[in-house]
Amino acid sequence: MERKKIYHYGIILIVCVLVGTVMALLMKNVNASDLGSKSLQELQHQIIEYQRKNEELNNRNARLYDYIRELERGEGESYLRVIEEREKFAIFAGLRAVRNDGVVVTLSPIGGYKMQDALVRQFTNELSALGAQAISINNERKVTTTEIRTSQDNILINGISFSREEPFEIKAIVDPLKIDSYVVPYLQSVSTSIKKQVGEDTVAITVRHERDIMIPALSEDRIGYAIDLLQPAD
Amino acid sequence: MKVKYWYKLIAVAAAAIVGVGVASAVKQWTVLSVESGVSAELLRARDQLAAEEANYKSLRAQNDQLESRKKLLLQSLSEQSMMADAIAEHEKFAMIAGLTNVKGQGVIITLEDKEDYDPLVDSIESVIHDSTINYVINVLWAAGARAISLNEVRLTAVSEINCVGPTILTYGVRQMPPYVISAIGPTGELSAAVRSDSYLARLTKPEVGIRMSIGEEDSVTLPSFSKARDYLRYINLLETP
Numbered sequence: 001m002e003r004k005k006i007y008h009y010g011i012i013l014i015v016c017v018l019v020g021t022v023m024a025l026l027m028k029n030v031n032a033s034d035l036g037s038k039s040l041q042e043l044q045h046q047i048i049e050y051q052r053k054n055e056e057l058n059n060r061n062a063r064l065y066d067y068i069r070e071l072e073r074g075e076g077e078s079y080l081r082v083i084e085e086r087e088k089f090a091i092f093a094g095l096r097a098v099r100n101d102g103v104v105v106t107l108s109p110i111g112g113y114k115m116q117d118a119l120v121r122q123f124t125n126e127l128s129a130l131g132a133q134a135i136s137i138n139n140e141r142k143v144t145t146t147e148i149r150t151s152q153d154n155i156l157i158n159g160i161s162f163s164r165e166e167p168f169e170i171k172a173i174v175d176p177l178k179i180d181s182y183v184v185p186y187l188q189s190v191s192t193s194i195k196k197q198v199g200e201d202t203v204a205i206t207v208r209h210e211r212d213i214m215i216p217a218l219s220e221d222r223i224g225y226a227i228d229l230l231q232p233a234d
Numbered sequence: 235m236k237v238k239y240w241y242k243l244i245a246v247a248a249a250a251i252v253g254v255g256v257a258s259a260v261k262q263w264t265v266l267s268v269e270s271g272v273s274a275e276l277l278r279a280r281d282q283l284a285a286e287e288a289n290y291k292s293l294r295a296q297n298d299q300l301e302s303r304k305k306l307l308l309q310s311l312s313e314q315s316m317m318a319d320a321i322a323e324h325e326k327f328a329m330i331a332g333l334t335n336v337k338g339q340g341v342i343i344t345l346e347d348k349e350d351y352d353p354l355v356d357s358i359e360s361v362i363h364d365s366t367i368n369y370v371i372n373v374l375w376a377a378g379a380r381a382i383s384l385n386e387v388r389l390t391a392v393s394e395i396n397c398v399g400p401t402i403l404t405y406g407v408r409q410m411p412p413y414v415i416s417a418i419g420p421t422g423e424l425s426a427a428v429r430s431d432s433y434l435a436r437l438t439k440p441e442v443g444i445r446m447s448i449g450e451e452d453s454v455t456l457p458s459f460s461k462a463r464d465y466l467r468y469i470n471l472l473e474t475p
Contacts, residue, residue: 043279050286057293064300086324093331098472129396147376233337
């Protein structure tokens with residue numbers, strides 16, 4: 001009888017030890033995944049980020065060095081280099097008309113539907129994320145200061161009013177090699193999901209690849225040219 | 235009979251304590267072995283990161299020196315009559331393009347997710363999305379902002395602010411909350427536009443919980459876009475007619 005009891009307690013002891021061991025192994029796996037993947041992955045992201053920045057900085061410094069040497073050489077060459085760089089700044093700022101292959105997205109309101117500024121913004125943001133280097137909306141060049149904002153029956157773009165009942169045409173220059181394979185199919189999928197949200201019978205959306213698109217420069221009377229409140233901070 | 239019952243209980247409790255003790259020893263041992271395996275890789279990654287950071291600092295210092303030299307040369311050339319107009323326009327276009335450090339009156343807006351955000355309970359609007367940031371920036375442009383940066387990255391004509399999974403990227407640079415939007419422009423108008431916006435008012439109500447602060451500043455300084463990226467990679471597809 002006594003032996004039976006000891007045997008009984010012995011089994012309980014073994015069971016408890018086994019349960020405890022299993023719990024510990026489970027906890028081990030949680031800790032291991034934390035230690036092994038999360039922090040290492042984070043470090044690897046940071047390394048890649050620095051490598052990219054260093055490569056860019058290295059190239060930029062090499063270019064700057066050449067630029068400075070040319071400025072030091074004399075008036076003629078300096079003048080040409082300054083003009084060349086000024087034009088690159090102007091192109092980047094959207095102050096020059098530019099051309100290349102791209103996409104045209106047309107948003108046409110149907111049956112009295114009033115276009116939402118959020119729809120126009122969503123497409124311009126998607127195009128920026130797709131690597132568009134120049135964008136225009138109804139031939140208004142999108143620049144740093146461009147707003148796309150509803151004001152009663154109109155949408156304001158660069159301070160210019162466009163009726164919400166008229167079509168909005170967004171043009172963008174993107175990498176020609178990606179237009180058919182990625183950009184157009186992606187924008188079409190965005191269109192499909194937007195139509196599901198706002199309703200099929202509210203807005204017609206077309207996306208097409210167009211060769212040799214011309215995107216106009218920002219007009220000189222727009223706020224994008226205003227630097228009255230900016231001071232150099234060097 | 236009652237005594238036996240207590241014996242049984244004590245035996246079970248003792249066995250459980252022994253079990254947990256053995257278990258934690260096993261746990262400790264296995265975690266240490268995992269740590270030592272992972273830590274070798276971690277150490278290598280940390281060393282590599284430190285080397286890349288040091289390289290970045292050195293390249294950045296070199297860049298600052300070269301930029302200063304370029305600025306001095308342009309200043310001296312601008313004293314020559316032939317160059318004066320070209321250099322003045324060069325500086326103006328650089329400023330419009332976002333390629334110079336600038337300062338001026340403005341606002342600083344800080345956005346953060348709902349405190350203790352719980353995806354199982356809280357609305358999806360309770361976390362900051364790329365669309366939330368783009369919305370605030372659009373409000374500021376509409377109110378007359380002249381220049382804006384997001385977490386010290388200057389925005390330009392090709393402002394890329396988008397999400398990849400849960401991470402917000404600006405020109406491919408990963409951003410972490412809090413999201414700080416600094417804007418130069420007419421302070422009163424910028425501040426009033428953000429404060430009076432109905433969508434932002436809804437987001438900041440307790441039930442959604444987005445945390446937003448607006449500071450009006452006499453002087454806000456924004457970095458050049460060049461501090462974040464090389465602008466030339468954003469115009470390589472563009473041809474002028």
